[in-house]
Amino acid sequence: MRKVCLILLVAGLVPVLAGPGFAWQGRMGGMGDPYGLVDDESDFLVLPSRIAEDRGVRYYGDARFLLRDVRDLNWSARQSGPIRVSGTELTGFHLAGDWSASGSSWDYGTLVGAAFPAGAGRLGVFFDYRGQTGDFDGKQGLFAGFPGTGNRLAASSAFDMEAGTDDFNLRVVYGQAVGGELSIGGEIQVAHRREENRYRNVLSGLTVNDAVLDIGVALQNDFLGELYPFMKPFDSTSWEVLFKGGMEGRLGPARVGMDVHGGPVFGGDNTLDHAGVVSAGALALENAFRLKGDVSGWQAGGDIWVRYPCSDTVSLPFSLRVNYRDKTRDGRGTGDFAIRIGPSIATHSMGWEYGHKETNLDIEAGGGIDVQVSRDLEVASGLYYNFIRARERLNIAAMPGIVVFDDPVVIGLSDDPFPRTTQHLVKLKVAAERKLGSSRLRGGITAFGGRVSEEYAFSLGAPSLFGVTLLSGGGSLEGSTWGIMGAFGAGMQFQGCTVEPFIQAGYQAFSLDGDGRTRALDALIVVPWTLDKNRNEALVGAGVSVAF
Numbered sequence: 001m002r003k004v005c006l007i008l009l010v011a012g013l014v015p016v017l018a019g020p021g022f023a024w025q026g027r028m029g030g031m032g033d034p035y036g037l038v039d040d041e042s043d044f045l046v047l048p049s050r051i052a053e054d055r056g057v058r059y060y061g062d063a064r065f066l067l068r069d070v071r072d073l074n075w076s077a078r079q080s081g082p083i084r085v086s087g088t089e090l091t092g093f094h095l096a097g098d099w100s101a102s103g104s105s106w107d108y109g110t111l112v113g114a115a116f117p118a119g120a121g122r123l124g125v126f127f128d129y130r131g132q133t134g135d136f137d138g139k140q141g142l143f144a145g146f147p148g149t150g151n152r153l154a155a156s157s158a159f160d161m162e163a164g165t166d167d168f169n170l171r172v173v174y175g176q177a178v179g180g181e182l183s184i185g186g187e188i189q190v191a192h193r194r195e196e197n198r199y200r201n202v203l204s205g206l207t208v209n210d211a212v213l214d215i216g217v218a219l220q221n222d223f224l225g226e227l228y229p230f231m232k233p234f235d236s237t238s239w240e241v242l243f244k245g246g247m248e249g250r251l252g253p254a255r256v257g258m259d260v261h262g263g264p265v266f267g268g269d270n271t272l273d274h275a276g277v278v279s280a281g282a283l284a285l286e287n288a289f290r291l292k293g294d295v296s297g298w299q300a301g302g303d304i305w306v307r308y309p310c311s312d313t314v315s316l317p318f319s320l321r322v323n324y325r326d327k328t329r330d331g332r333g334t335g336d337f338a339i340r341i342g343p344s345i346a347t348h349s350m351g352w353e354y355g356h357k358e359t360n361l362d363i364e365a366g367g368g369i370d371v372q373v374s375r376d377l378e379v380a381s382g383l384y385y386n387f388i389r390a391r392e393r394l395n396i397a398a399m400p401g402i403v404v405f406d407d408p409v410v411i412g413l414s415d416d417p418f419p420r421t422t423q424h425l426v427k428l429k430v431a432a433e434r435k436l437g438s439s440r441l442r443g444g445i446t447a448f449g450g451r452v453s454e455e456y457a458f459s460l461g462a463p464s465l466f467g468v469t470l471l472s473g474g475g476s477l478e479g480s481t482w483g484i485m486g487a488f489g490a491g492m493q494f495q496g497c498t499v500e501p502f503i504q505a506g507y508q509a510f511s512l513d514g515d516g517r518t519r520a521l522d523a524l525i526v527v528p529w530t531l532d533k534n535r536n537e538a539l540v541g542a543g544v545s546v547a548f
Contacts, residue, residue, distance in 0.1 A: 026500030026545030029064060030489015031431035032444030036305050036319030037368055037382045038431050041547070044115075044124065044173060046303055047257040049185030049248040051124050052175030057116040060126070064543025066107040066504070072536040073136065074100035075229045080515060080530040092146050095527060101138025101161065101230065107541075108132070113171070121176030121185075128171055134163040140201065140226070150209050157217070159201040161231055166194045182249035189242040189263075196235045198273075199227055216279040223274060223354075223396050225458065228418055229533060232356060232394065234329055238268030238295040246303075253309055260302040268295020270329040272354060282342045289335025289352050297327035307370075317382065318367035329356040337400075351399035361389045368429070376435040386425040386448070391417050411462045418456050423481070425450035440491035442502075449482035454512060454533070468522055475516020475531050483508035485539065497548040503541070510535040 025042030028035060035046060042060075044051035078096045082089040113126030137160045145152025168191065175185030203217035221233035246259025275288040301323035308316045331354050338347045368382025393416035402409040431444040457474035461467075489502030512533045519526050 025060075025547075026062060026489060026502050026543060027433075027440075027442065027491060029504065029543050029545070030442040030444070030487055030491075030500065030502035031433065032429065032446045032485060032487040032504070034380065034382070034429045034431040034444060034446075036303075036321075037317050037429055038370060038378070038380050038433075039307075044175065044185070045126075045171075047185070047246055047248060047259050047305060048173045048187040048244055049175045049183045049246050049257060049259070051115055051122050051173050051185055052177050052183040054117075054122070055115070057114065058547060059114045060545070060547050061110070061112045062543065062545040063110040064108070064502075064541060066539060066541035068105045068107070068134075068537050068539055070101075070103055070105070070136065070535065070537045072100075072534055073102060073138070073230065074098070074535075075531070075533040077516070077529045077531055079527060081528040084526045086524060094143070094145065094147050096141075096143045097226070098141045099138060099159075099226065099230075101136045101159070103134065103136030103161075105132060105134030105163065109167075115173070118174065119176075121174055124171075124173040126171040126173070128167075128169040130165075130167040130169070132163065132165040134161075136161045136230070139204075152207075152209065154205075154207050155203065156205040157201050157203050159199055159227065161197070161199040161227065163197045163231060164195070168192045180249070181255075182247065184247045185245070185259075187242075187244040187261075189240070189244070191240040191242070192237070193240060194237045197231045197233050198235070199231065199233060201227065214280065216277070218275075218277050220275045221273055222276065223413070225413075225415055225418070228394075228415065232392065233274075234270060234272055234356060236268060236270040236295045236329055238265050238297075240265050240299075242299070251306075255307045255309075257305045258303065260300075262300035263298065265295060265297035265299070265327055268329075269293075270295050270331055272331045274335070282340075284338075284340040286338040286340065287335065289333055289350075291331030291333040291352055291354055293329065293331035293354075295327065295329050297325065299323065299325040306367075313372040315370045316367060317370055317380075319384075320365045321363070323360075323362045325358070325360045327358045330354065348400070350401060352396065353399075354394070354396040356394045357392070359391050361387075363387045364427075366427070377432070378434075379430075379432045381428070381430045384427040384429065386423070386427055386450075388421070388423040388425070391420045393417055409462055411460075413458070413460045415456075415458045418458065419454040422453045423450060424452075425481070438493040442489050442491070444487045445484065446506075447482075447484045449480065451478070452481050452510065452512060453478045454514075456516065469519075471518065471520055472523075473516060473518035475514055475529060477512035477514030477531055477533055479510075479512035479533075481508070481510045497546065499544065499546055501542070501544040504539070505541070506539045508535075508537050508539065 025040055028040050076098045079094050082091050109130035111126055111128045115122055115124035140157040142155040170190045173187045175183055177183045201219045201222055206213045206215050242261055242263040244259055244261035248257035270293045272291045278285045304320040306318040334349050334351055336347050336349055338345055364384055364386045366382055366384030370380040372378050395414045397410055397412040399410055425448050427448040429446050433440055433442040454477045459469055459472040461469040485506030487504045491500045514531050516529045516531050
């Protein structure tokens, strides 16, 4: 039987699932991953001091996947009032833009490893792979003109977006009992991470006053930002090292475990490719560049778990998790701007620089109750508050090599923030497990809901050209998000080998609306907007873990 378990463990190297945030133990997967609410053998992957519990030599394997079927991914900007030109209202004229997409993404991965006695404690060595792929198709519609009349411009485009992540991680965990009921532990993680987002937008139709124009537009990784609410383009690799240390012991009757962790993001390479073509008959305008740079950053955080026993069968678990991440990508290089007229071509080289910074603060705190209802039945539930604050900022500058009044012209586009997102979520977690002879059945539900806000701001200008800001503006949106995820799993014992399959399914919804403004030529022209953003997705996943 151990040979069968070993075969299953090695098979786990084929990525069948582990998305970001997943741990490896199938028992927890079958209850909806209620870490901190229910005790589990895999807890040492969060609190390294728990590996000190003497379990002899143990081998582990886990594989899982999660499919996200995104049925409704869209945002829109519609003029909400009259345009003002030097304070004078331009009535009757209307602007609108709609972007809608659908598609799917897969989270997948595997973890294999072993824990064994080492010196005065126990050592665990694990290889963890996590990946994600996503593919989305959509359409874009733009309108400018006087509704109800023939005086209008309408443009439609088709776009596709692709995303991919590969994360290879080596984890070394050590824990040791140091006297009484106190244990200490530490972990080192070394990870290599590859991330890529890319998109392409192609004009499919353009009409002016109902007359079809023969104009072609094809853009790859357009940096003007109309698809930024969906994703930002980049192609990067980096190394991450995480150091973790902690302890666990008794504080009165309560068992308290904690850890702190942190580490750098380093040795990264980043590339941003862009290509754009606008053509009309024999005339074509082309622009292309490849910017190369670095990836850097850091992360830090910690966990506190407290379990207070009320009796032999009832305990009150509490947990606090804090994590902060900071990552910066940049690039610089030279591109070519070209004008083609028939077989003739004129080119001009320009310098480019850009930066893309992401920060994320994630705090979750709460507690609940864990009840051993009978010898064969355990039920737990908890209520948690989750605060998330994320911010992205992008800056790109073109240096066309033109000098005005002894100053080189620099045209800069700043998207800061784009966006700044704040989420206040309340989560309910319920988990149960029943023993049936040598087997176990388990299930769990996680439901959440809360408020979300997003803020956007941008500016486009050339300071050396009289300091005029060509375009600027921003907006703010508020709304709600909610979701529910159910899980069901089983555990089976075969001569010392535990096999734990599980399935998960759920639904998530996200809906925001708000308003914004665009100002042109230092607010000479002002356009007010109504903004909407939505995302709805169904989720289904499965996995299996093996331990022996």
